[in-house]
Amino acid sequence: MLKELDPLLHSQLRLGVMSILMSVESAEFTFLKEKTNSTAGNLSVQLDKLSEAGYITIEKSFNGKKPLTTCRINRKGMKAFEDYVNALKDYIKK
Amino acid sequence: MLKELDPLLHSQLRLGVMSILMSVESAEFTFLKEKTNSTAGNLSVQLDKLSEAGYITIEKSFNGKKPLTTCRINRKGMKAFEDYVNALKDYIKK
């Protein structure tokens, strides 16, 4: 029987964000927006969800006078991502 | 930049169905229901969507006196599945 796919990760945008965060120390809002080709509104909402799940940490600060939102993945998020990828393998293996 | 993930395939249940259909000649409704651990209603709806997209063919017949719904994947569906898996690889590669 096929495994459950964590619904929080099984979303194109959230998965994209997590995928990026797995490979960098931290990423700024604008960087994520560009890489995932998402709108700011959608990204904002999805980042909040990942944050509320404890998968990522969002830090709000200022870059000079401009607001700066920086994200990084948490240990819990890494674990969830790995579990998701493992579960997914059953679906996509030939 | 991350690729688009075909929204028709980026759904746990539809992906599960397609994954199964990639590996068998054909599959009955009840078999798919069991393997994907889905409810009949949900499965019925999702099969229709795959069928309308031309990804699968649904054949309704009778097994003696009981209705029998048999599904098989189409060439278009195979192509879509392969494209989806390729796009997904960018998201899950380490």
Add this chain to the structure above:
DNA sequence: ATAATTTGGTTTATAATATAAACCAGTTTA
């Protein structure tokens, strides 16, 4: 014989999700 249950589904209503549009505060540019 007939009532209850099961099989194999479909249809419809509701809950959850994703997305876009509208908005806001502050900043820079014309």
Add this chain to the structure above:
DNA sequence: TAAACTGGTTTATATTATAAACCAAATTAT
């Protein structure tokens, strides 16, 4: 000083997934 831009958030709407209700026919139990 007005317009446009940056870096977002909030809110409304469209889409999607899911469950619940339903249906017809068959089977089983009384």
